[in-house]
Amino acid sequence: MSRANPRLYYSIGASGVAYGELPKKGDSMEVSEYIEFVTTEGDLFASAADNGELNVGIEACPSWDMRDLVRHLGLIHLWAAANVAIPQADVINDTEDLPDLARYWPTLAESWPDDADLVSWYRNTHANLVEVLEAAPADLECATFLPAKSPLSMWARRQASEIAVHRVDAEESRGIPSQFEPRFAGDMLDELLSAFVPRRPIGIESSKVLHVHAQDTNEHWYVTFGPERTRTSRHGERADLTLTGTAAGLYVQLWNRTPDSSIAMIGDSTLMDLWRGNVRVRWS
Numbered sequence: 001m002s003r004a005n006p007r008l009y010y011s012i013g014a015s016g017v018a019y020g021e022l023p024k025k026g027d028s029m030e031v032s033e034y035i036e037f038v039t040t041e042g043d044l045f046a047s048a049a050d051n052g053e054l055n056v057g058i059e060a061c062p063s064w065d066m067r068d069l070v071r072h073l074g075l076i077h078l079w080a081a082a083n084v085a086i087p088q089a090d091v092i093n094d095t096e097d098l099p100d101l102a103r104y105w106p107t108l109a110e111s112w113p114d115d116a117d118l119v120s121w122y123r124n125t126h127a128n129l130v131e132v133l134e135a136a137p138a139d140l141e142c143a144t145f146l147p148a149k150s151p152l153s154m155w156a157r158r159q160a161s162e163i164a165v166h167r168v169d170a171e172e173s174r175g176i177p178s179q180f181e182p183r184f185a186g187d188m189l190d191e192l193l194s195a196f197v198p199r200r201p202i203g204i205e206s207s208k209v210l211h212v213h214a215q216d217t218n219e220h221w222y223v224t225f226g227p228e229r230t231r232t233s234r235h236g237e238r239a240d241l242t243l244t245g246t247a248a249g250l251y252v253q254l255w256n257r258t259p260d261s262s263i264a265m266i267g268d269s270t271l272m273d274l275w276r277g278n279v280r281v282r283w284s
Helices: 029-049 066-085 115-135 151-174 182-199 247-255 270-278
Strands: 207-214 218-225 230-233 242-243 264-267
Touching: 029 066, 029 115, 029 151, 029 230, 066 115, 115 151, 151 182, 151 247, 182 207, 182 218, 182 230, 182 247, 207 247, 207 270, 242 247
Parallel strands: 207 242
Antiparallel strands: 207 218, 218 230, 242 264
């Protein structure tokens, strides 16, 4: 990217990338449903990005403006599409800057577009991603880095959530309220808690348990932070801190976006400071 990296981004490499390995579990929706959300979330993101100046700041990524956010998401779409469309290539670590992807998408990745064409360029990267996901075979074998029922499901799910959280960023910068279907928000919340969070330990001296309860979908997650590992279970009996709210509110808050005042917190609130200070998604 041409400017500073965002506060929340991927973690690949040191934590272990699986090449051609079939993930074991995680996602609850069908691939076709994830692709539908990729489509609708991308349309909403583009509409928000196109609804004002590109130099407006992004609160969740303090060094970024809308221009950076649009560039980032378009770049990620091209990267994801390359991993799905060209599974034999070692694409998964190939995203330092747009020209790195030009060999896969020469028209879309030749150079960064001017501001006047930036949102249109994003729409084209998004359409390319949707086309690649729809054309991919159900038994696709390619590099993955999160648990899922299949590699294709992982990529479709990951892109749906990537767009969704940045759609929140874009809409917040424009003063547009963000809304999610509860089932979609619950699934995206599960990706965060069950797939992303267990990938790296926080390294605290004694174990702490965070209980997340999505009331509208009647789902529970128990995240145990320990000295050597982080574990997530859908069942538990005790917690140091319980968060209760809608799946959408919890999803946004636990991605370290604007806190939702409707979320109830019972227990040791310092665990949220631990969360905000350590739960990040970063390149390695």
